Structures are given as structure tokens and as C-alpha cells.
Amino acid sequence: QLQLQESGSGLVKPSQTLSLTCAVSGGSITSGGYSWSWIRQPPGKGLEWIGYIDQSGYTFYIPSLKSRVTISVDRSKNQFSLRLTSVTAADTAVYYCARVSSNYEMDYWGQGTLVTVSS
């Protein structure tokens, strides 16, 4: 059974960089032609899709974050990562990682990790 687990700093100061990792277990991150995404959810609000990376390394990001966000894959560690620079309080959210199926749905999700931006 595929499992995804987010990890990273739960508290980030304003203007600093948020860094999260999603460890994939129960399957290889490079097999099956799957892609990988990050989604976030501010407290008490709805879901916001952040971005996507496919097997060839192609990425797509939500335009509102494009200048600040990077998603990358580390095949040797079977994990992928999210980096968000110059954070503000508006970036406070639960961050989820997810696998993107061959049909482009997000079929496996991590449990989520809360990141709070505060001094």
C-alpha cells in the first residue's frame, strides 16, 4: 500500500523559506508514470492546489505562487519536496502531498502537516 508522509518545519518566520518533504513508501517514485503534487489548506478554509511535477521533471505552479515556489524530486531518496520563499502569514496552512494518477487525479494523499508563519 502506497503511503506518503510530509515532514519539515512547522514554524517559519515571515520572509523566510518554507521547506517540506514528502517521503513515498510502498512504491517507487519513478515507477508507473505517476506525477506528484502539493496542495494546501488554510485553517478553516478550502483546498488550494499549489503545483505539480511529472516524471520528466516538468513542473506547473499556481500563478499566484509561481515566483516563490519550487517542487523537486529526489529519486535516490524516493521523495519529493516543496520550497516556498518569502513566506507571510497568508502561507499558514496544512500542506498535503499527493500522488497524481495516470488519469491526473490525486489518488493518494499524505496526512498533512501544519505550517505556521509567525515571528
Added chain:
Amino acid sequence: EIVLTQSPATLSLSRGERATLSCRASESVYSHLAWYQQKPGQAPRLLIYDASNRATGIPARFSGSGSGTDFTLTISSLEPEDFAVYYCQQRRNWPRTFGQGTKVEIK
């Protein structure tokens, strides 16, 4: 960016009742629409993909329909575990977008 509008915001129903949730897209997404269920403190779970296909392990009481701009998620007979928030999401265009969610609560 494609905007998805879900209605109603909240649906108050009793166990055993039928739930009908709506998702309307600002432009055609063909059949490229998914539905997710989210319970408090949990990650979303994929229910329906391509408008009408149930994901693996999803009970038959969940069904999806629609194409173009108007979509419906139907829960034929609500079970206690079905009270949750439901989101639609399109994969027709980048960026992927979600609706704002419909909360199905116990009446």
C-alpha cells in the same frame, strides 16, 4: 483559471436521506472533474474521477454525473461516515482548481 462553484454551501440531512451536491464550472471542463471527501483532521479522499467513475474502494452509494459545466455528486442513502465536506476539482486546465466545498451535516 477555471472557477468551480459548489452549491449549497451546507446540506443538512438525516441518515438514510439522499444527498445531491452541485459543482458548476466557469467554462467547460468536458468530463475532467473529480470529487473528494474530507473529514475533520483528515486528508481528502478521492471518490469520483472523470465525472462518473468511482475510485477504488468507494461504495456504490456514491455516484457522479454531468459534463461540460454542470456536475452532480449523489449519495443515495447517507451513512454516518458520509457526513463530511466534499470538494470538486477540475483537471481540464492549468492550474488545477477546487471548488469551495459543500459540507454535509447531520440534521
